[in-house]
Amino acid sequence: MMDDIGRFGFGFMRLPYKGGDIDLDATNEMVDAYIQSGGRFFDTAYQYLGEKSESTIRKCVVERYPRDEIIISDKMPVYTMKMSDDPYEIFEEQLERCGVDYFDYYMAHDPEDRYYEGLCRKLDIFNVMKEFKRQGRIKKLGVSLHDTPEVLDKILTEHLEIEFVLLQINYKDWDSSYVQSRECYEVATSHNKPVFVMGPIKGGQLARVNRDVKRVFASHNDWPPALWALSFVLNLDNVEMILSGMSTIEEVHENMEFIRNFNKLNEDEVRIINKARDLLDNRGEIQCTTCDYCKGHCPNDIPISKCFDLYNLNKKSDRLDSSYYDEYDLICQEHGKASDCNECGECEQTCPQHLKISRELKKVANIFE
Ligand code: SF4
Numbered sequence: 001m002m003d004d005i006g007r008f009g010f011g012f013m014r015l016p017y018k019g020g021d022i023d024l025d026a027t028n029e030m031v032d033a034y035i036q037s038g039g040r041f042f043d044t045a046y047q048y049l050g051e052k053s054e055s056t057i058r059k060c061v062v063e064r065y066p067r068d069e070i071i072i073s074d075k076m077p078v079y080t081m082k083m084s085d086d087p088y089e090i091f092e093e094q095l096e097r098c099g100v101d102y103f104d105y106y107m108a109h110d111p112e113d114r115y116y117e118g119l120c121r122k123l124d125i126f127n128v129m130k131e132f133k134r135q136g137r138i139k140k141l142g143v144s145l146h147d148t149p150e151v152l153d154k155i156l157t158e159h160l161e162i163e164f165v166l167l168q169i170n171y172k173d174w175d176s177s178y179v180q181s182r183e184c185y186e187v188a189t190s191h192n193k194p195v196f197v198m199g200p201i202k203g204g205q206l207a208r209v210n211r212d213v214k215r216v217f218a219s220h221n222d223w224p225p226a227l228w229a230l231s232f233v234l235n236l237d238n239v240e241m242i243l244s245g246m247s248t249i250e251e252v253h254e255n256m257e258f259i260r261n262f263n264k265l266n267e268d269e270v271r272i273i274n275k276a277r278d279l280l281d282n283r284g285e286i287q288c289t290t291c292d293y294c295k296g297h298c299p300n301d302i303p304i305s306k307c308f309d310l311y312n313l314n315k316k317s318d319r320l321d322s323s324y325y326d327e328y329d330l331i332c333q334e335h336g337k338a339s340d341c342n343e344c345g346e347c348e349q350t351c352p353q354h355l356k357i358s359r360e361l362k363k364v365a366n367i368f369e
């Protein structure tokens, strides 16, 4: 098991933007701060940031640091592939985009059951990845999954070559019936696979908690809510890596400082997190993690994650705040609005949270239009 700093990976999926494009200067600064604090692990994926994440890893990390001092993790984009796609070509393209000739960690990206039984078997994805590993172009092979514990168990039973599992885990989703973090974590552990964590702060949702939760946290110490969320996953024994999509240099400093000084949670702290979870559950927020996997799939150009984010911010707000309404109006001047949804379902195929997006958009329209 690595030390705590070594267990914290930098996810390239929520990078800062400037003038409509990724802000490379700000990203370089964040990368430097992360590395100076002892971090080495960078995670990307084919689709992240409108397919610009991999090339940004090349520019901001690979071309600026010796290859053997950094760890690069990527994923075969199973959940968006077509039967006609060639996984060999995709893999070569990923190596080229990232500017590397091997990946330290490589995963099948979200082979949820319908893709596992269909596309994965047809294109023989796991055997293809095994071949890359034999060639030395993957060091460690894993799976990243948003599905039930039963599906995870099936995949791990059928594919003994899998060496680690990336799961969405945070204190809010731990016992939820839709994410089932705890059960998935237990399945991975029972197969002796180390767990990598994604979404420890639930796409930022656990940084912006309501007043009741803040009060519970403040009763114990001055950690901000995002760090309470981080402490929950740091505290799990079988967590080898935590991936966090950071957007500001302040987040990098705050996270690294916290992790460096982290000690196991005591009983009181565990109780406080459980209490916070209870207080979060009843606010009727939309369970969107703003991952933007659905971006670019809507024929009506509805900015889905932004709509859900504003809806959730509005729900969490303890007073009427017209700025969310103003922002919604502004966005709708350039994009489709929630009520433009024709329920075609295109976006729902890509959502790792399995949201019924068209239904949730009706709630957004009811509030903001
Ligand atoms: S279901 Fe609605 S939001 Fe989703 S792609 Fe279709 S029109 Fe767009």
Ligand code: SF4
Pocket (backbone or CB within 6 Å): 287, 288, 289, 290, 291, 292, 293, 294, 295, 304, 305, 308, 350, 351, 352, 353, 354, 355, 357
């Ligand atoms: S709706 Fe689903 S796919 Fe789209 S941003 Fe939210 S969680 Fe991601």
